[in-house]
Amino acid sequence: xxxxxxxxxxxxxxxxxxxxxxGLLVAAxxxxxxxxxxxxxxxxxxxRTVTLANYREAFTDPLVRYLxxxxxxxxxxxxxxxxxxxYPIAYFIALKARRKTLWLLLITIPFWSSYLLRVFAWKxxxxxxxxxxSALLSIGVIDTPLTFLLYNExxxxxxxxxxxxxxxxxxxxxxxxxxxxxxxxxxxDLGNSAVQRFLRVTLPLTIPGIIAACLIIFIPTVGDYVTPxxxxxxxxKMIANLIQVQFGAxxxxxxxxxxxxxxxxxxxxxxxxxxxxxxxxxxxxx
Amino acid sequence: MKxxxxxxxxxxxxxxxxxxxxxxxxxxxxxxxxxEDQAFFTAYMEKYGDAPTYTFFGSQEEAFTKLQSGFAxxxxxxxxxxxxxxxxxxxxxxxDTSKLTNWDxxxxxxxEVDGIQIDGKTYMMPFEWGNTGLIYRTDKIAxxxxxLQLLADPAYQGKVxxxxxxxxxxxxxxxxxxxxxxxxxxxDEQFKEASDYLRAVHPNIRFYWSDAGQMDQxxxxxxxxxxxxxxxxxxxxxxxxxxxxxxxxxDKGIATWVCGYVHLKSSTTPVDQIxxxxxxxxxxxxGKYIIESWGYPHANADAYAISDAALIxxxxxxxxKAFFDGSLFFDAVDPALEAKMLKxxxxxxxxx
Numbered sequence: 001x002x003x004x005x006x007x008x009x010x011x012x013x014x015x016x017x018x019x020x021x022x023g024l025l026v027a028a029x030x031x032x033x034x035x036x037x038x039x040x041x042x043x044x045x046x047x048r049t050v051t052l053a054n055y056r057e058a059f060t061d062p063l064v065r066y067l068x069x070x071x072x073x074x075x076x077x078x079x080x081x082x083x084x085x086x087y088p089i090a091y092f093i094a095l096k097a098r099r100k101t102l103w104l105l106l107i108t109i110p111f112w113s114s115y116l117l118r119v120f121a122w123k124x125x126x127x128x129x130x131x132x133x134s135a136l137l138s139i140g141v142i143d144t145p146l147t148f149l150l151y152n153e154x155x156x157x158x159x160x161x162x163x164x165x166x167x168x169x170x171x172x173x174x175x176x177x178x179x180x181x182x183x184x185x186x187x188x189d190l191g192n193s194a195v196q197r198f199l200r201v202t203l204p205l206t207i208p209g210i211i212a213a214c215l216i217i218f219i220p221t222v223g224d225y226v227t228p229x230x231x232x233x234x235x236x237k238m239i240a241n242l243i244q245v246q247f248g249a250x251x252x253x254x255x256x257x258x259x260x261x262x263x264x265x266x267x268x269x270x271x272x273x274x275x276x277x278x279x280x281x282x283x284x285x286x
Numbered sequence: 287m288k289x290x291x292x293x294x295x296x297x298x299x300x301x302x303x304x305x306x307x308x309x310x311x312x313x314x315x316x317x318x319x320x321x322e323d324q325a326f327f328t329a330y331m332e333k334y335g336d337a338p339t340y341t342f343f344g345s346q347e348e349a350f351t352k353l354q355s356g357f358a359x360x361x362x363x364x365x366x367x368x369x370x371x372x373x374x375x376x377x378x379x380x381x382d383t384s385k386l387t388n389w390d391x392x393x394x395x396x397x398e399v400d401g402i403q404i405d406g407k408t409y410m411m412p413f414e415w416g417n418t419g420l421i422y423r424t425d426k427i428a429x430x431x432x433x434l435q436l437l438a439d440p441a442y443q444g445k446v447x448x449x450x451x452x453x454x455x456x457x458x459x460x461x462x463x464x465x466x467x468x469x470x471x472x473x474d475e476q477f478k479e480a481s482d483y484l485r486a487v488h489p490n491i492r493f494y495w496s497d498a499g500q501m502d503q504x505x506x507x508x509x510x511x512x513x514x515x516x517x518x519x520x521x522x523x524x525x526x527x528x529x530x531x532x533x534x535x536x537d538k539g540i541a542t543w544v545c546g547y548v549h550l551k552s553s554t555t556p557v558d559q560i561x562x563x564x565x566x567x568x569x570x571x572x573g574k575y576i577i578e579s580w581g582y583p584h585a586n587a588d589a590y591a592i593s594d595a596a597l598i599x600x601x602x603x604x605x606x607k608a609f610f611d612g613s614l615f616f617d618a619v620d621p622a623l624e625a626k627m628l629k630x631x632x633x634x635x636x637x638x
Contacts, residue, residue, distance in 0.1 A: 043371075043374060043621045044354075044371060044374045044375040045375075062638065063632060063633050063636055063638055066636060066638075067636065127507075127509075128504065128507055128508070128509035129507045129508075129509070145509075147444055147492075147509075151492060151493050229496065233492070233493045233494075234488070234491060234493065234494060234635050234636070234637070235637075237635065237636060242632060245628070245632060247351075248345065248347045248348065248351075249345075249347050249451065249452065249628060250625070250628045250629075251347060251350065251351065252625075
């Protein structure tokens, strides 16, 4: 029996399940990943001699660098695009809308369907004989279907931005909701115009929400695999697609593990720089 | 005490019923989806009453990974190019051809394919085969103009698709550069020629297809005019009444593949039951069904005589011997070369 009277044992009892969970499902897989990245693949088995060969290969390969940078740029574009579109929606719901719950429910409706289904929906819209092309053809704007809509970075950014929109709206909504309205009144009383009031009061107070939204979107989208493989064509491939090849066709798990770790590190690096920059900016505005 | 008695009773019942009729579902098959069609193994159904239990894979690599990490089954259905690797990983038993009742009726050329035979041992019972070739829209490209070089012609920018699979892409490239005979052991120079060809094709590629349905739809809609694909795609287009066909001229370049069943080392079902299933699959009547209803050429030579000749001709396999003699065979590529192909293909796809 755990003695709940002692503070220490209570602490252990409370953090135990979480520690176990994180240990088993995060730390152990990570350790396996690190171990694999230091091994090498021979034809059908893994050579367990510790070596940095995979890292050397990844660092000297221009393809890895190129795909890594492209992934970060695509995810960055998705983040920017999504947050910029999400902010007005969140603003409307938090400060203007009357039936907030109904609006929030409406926003989550696309989430009731499978993610794959939503990707295919975009394929249907952007495709060669898709909804958009058929519509433009029938009203006579174009005479041959547009081919730049699908199978490129643009299609990847668009699909991801749509899919992740609620993840941006919700944290921004929460931070807007928390704003004390008397601060806005005070700003108006002190002679601020609506724009000034937004830039000097509302925006700085919602920076935490914006940072949260950016991270929630940026981190998973850098490593997205299914969207680029379905709508990206050859121009829209990302680092996760290369990692998938290593675990699949190439049957080179050690190199795949190395690439996964490098992708994680790049994401971590970019995220930390971003958080520092954004909170610095937030303080400055204030 | 009571529970033991019930347990014993249940066990006895199971044993007696097992003796009367072996459990058909006890046989486990690791297969591509679709092959659980019971008309493929009518004789097995008649004998055991129940179909085998099927588990599916989406690609041979996935199947290999799953088996290597300990997944157990009795039979699996790879293609001949994968068998060497599976043997090297100690996953499969050689087959006893004396127990294969239809062995003598198999197309003779197919029995000698690398992978089916390795070092004098038979490892795979061939089941179905087919072609990978250049499928084109006959309303957009004339028969006398078609050729593998057309894939690299700038006039077809964005109108072309090839598979997102290095081995298939390099088979195409080996054919296009006249190195088909050395496909499994390309020299550095031949490899460079093949890579250069794929680089020349790259700007024309609309997408590298990974599921055949995507490629079929794009061919049907006119988004694509040419594609390097399986005969299954040609069939889908024929059934869809799209004016399209596969370039079957062996001098212009076509590849052949063969897939079949292997006996896994993780198998636990009695060997006789396994061979009963193999024999049902390779029966001429199963062949007739797969030829007529699926449009896939079967490995049993007798199946052709009893199938609808008009369909066989329309589906393009009325002369199997010509394909076996003149086409590039998807044999296992030398492992070092395969790794090189995979690496280079990723570069080519990224535009490097």
